[in-house]
Amino acid sequence: MSLLPILPWWLLAPLMAVATAGIVWQLHRNRSSPAAARDWAARGVLLALLFAAALRPGVGGAATQAAPADVDVFLVVDTTSSLAAEDFGGEPRLAGVQRDVAAVATGLAGGRFSLITFDAAAVVRLPLTTDAGALAAAAGVLAPEITDYARGSSITAAGTVLAQRLQAARDSHPERLRFVFYLGDGEQTSAAPAGRLGVDSGLVDGGAVLGYGTADGGRMRTYEGGRTGSAGTAYIQDGSAAGGGDAVSRIDEDALRSIADTLGVPYVHRTPGDTADALLQEANPGSMTVADSAGGEVPDRGEVSWLLALAAFVLGLRELVLAGRRLRDTRLPAGGRGGRL
Structure with a gap:
């Protein structure tokens, strides 16, 4: 019962x-x-x-078969400066993130989508909506934080906002499934250690933590709000190193796995050659087995x-x-x- x-x-x-x-x-x-x-x-x-x-x-x-129309999908995207690191097949990591957001929207078409981004603070870019076009437009204009304003950020900065949105979704529509896709590189740039994400895994029915970047890392171009940095200062500089030079960002997969464990979803490392179908198959979102991006099985009542x-x-x-x-x-x-x- x-x-x-x-x-x-x-x-x-x-x-x-x-x-x-x-x-x-x-x-x-x-x-x-x-x-x-x-x-x-x-x-x-x-x-x-x-x-x-x-x-x-x-x-x-x-x-019985569950339709994507019965799913609320929350996409949590890291927009810190490290997502500009150019170790995603020569492209910035953010390019891979944008393609994967579009892939999730296509694979779970008919559901409701919400886009949350975080750097120094978390922001709801798109409340829950069935308008996949609005999600594509919001994802298409994602950009790293302005370099001059960057003061370090935590990989769990979006936890409170995400928890509130998940709770509100369950309270208003308890019969719907709730998926969370966290997209980032796991690099903690705040001086303080990463706190707990603070999300009850009981609010999450499926999804995945998607990781971007390499162990060798990549350099990051500065971002000044609509245009790249000027010549000579095109890359963020490493102020902590004795000789300075270009800063290098590296993926922290252990941190991403920790977030995945908190949410109760799989961790999936993404590379440029990975397909959209592979993303959804590896994610294996909880109660719903994704098959040909069309839905899956959930217990009938x-x-x-x-x-x-x-x-x-x-x-x-x-x-x-x-x-x-x-x-x-x-x-x-x-x-x-x-x-x-």
């Missing part, structure tokens, strides 16, 4: 409590009148049936709420009949039934 309430618990529980208290009070108030007490007891049963139906109880059944609603409907008809009788009696002439004016 499982429950999928039509309203969040924080709203449904107070309504149930207030309605129950009202019925109990009426039963106590009419305890000296058996007929009135009986009517209020029937109303209590009616309310209990309605609230039980609102909880949407169901029993498990055979596996046999809904029983309709039986409760049917019983409530019968009791509701009784209330309508009683209300009709009371209305008729109030309209009878003062002389009573069959009286004359």
Whole structure:
């Protein structure tokens, strides 16, 4: 038996409590009148049936095909300066990230997508939407943080925002699956050690952590907001090295695996030759087995709420009949039934 309430618990529980208290009070108030007490007891049963139906109880059944339309996909993208490192087949890592965002959007077409980026802070670039074109446009204009403003960042900077968005998605649509794709290189550039991501893995049904970059690393071009750095300062310089020179960014796969473990999803290292189908197959998102980018299997539920609603409907008809009788009696002439004016 499982429950999928039509309203969040924080709203449904107070309504149930207030309605129950009202019925109990009426039963106590009419305890000296058996007929009135009986009517209020029937109303209590009616309310209990309605609230039980609102909880949407169901029993498990055979596996069935789940459509991508039943999925909320959260893409968390690292936009720190290290994503400009040119060790992704001679391209910046961000180019691979953008292609993979488009691949996820295509492979899970029909779902709802949200894009969250982070560098010094996390920003929701795109709230949940079914508009895949909006996601493609948002991903297409992704750029690293402006170099002059970079002060170091944490690989878990998006944790709080992601947790809030996942919780809100579950509260509003508990029946939908929630996938998280984290795309980054795992390099911690903040002076402080990386904290916990702070996301409950129970909120995540599938997805993957996608890693970009190489152990040898790559140099990073400066970014000044819409144009590359000028000649002579085209690459970010390493201020920590004795002789200076170009800074080099290297992937930290251990850090990325740690994030994957927190989310309860696989870690997948991406290289320029990897295909979009391989991305979704390796991700193997939780309850949904991706097959030809069309969906997969999730447990089916046999809904029983309709039986409760049917019983409530019968009791509701009784209330309508009683209300009709009371209305008729109030309209009878003062002389009573069959009286004359």
